[in-house]
Amino acid sequence: MRQSVSVIELEATRRAMIESAVRHGVASPEALRLSRRLDAMLNIYEKSRSGPLYGKSGIRETDRPG
Structure with missing residues (x-):
């Protein structure tokens, strides 16, 4: 299985679906x-x-409150 996917690929597959x-x-x-x-x-x-x-939560460390 691939290790990366671009937003363009995601969008193209979504539109096709x-x-x-x-x-x-x-x-x-x-x-x-x-x-x-x-x-x-x-x-x-x-x-x-x-x-x-992003860390395990998917939230960038700089975006975390407090």
Whole structure:
């Protein structure tokens, strides 16, 4: 599995999923495949954000209150 995902890739997959759902229905095999792909990509993206700058919570250390 890949270790990084760009916001552009996320957006393109999201748009493709929406188009597929509109054309073929939300339960179509294509829409479901794209939904699973987007979920996996979002998981990778979120994990990449929990590095040293963001910490385990996903919140940047400089954004934490107090």
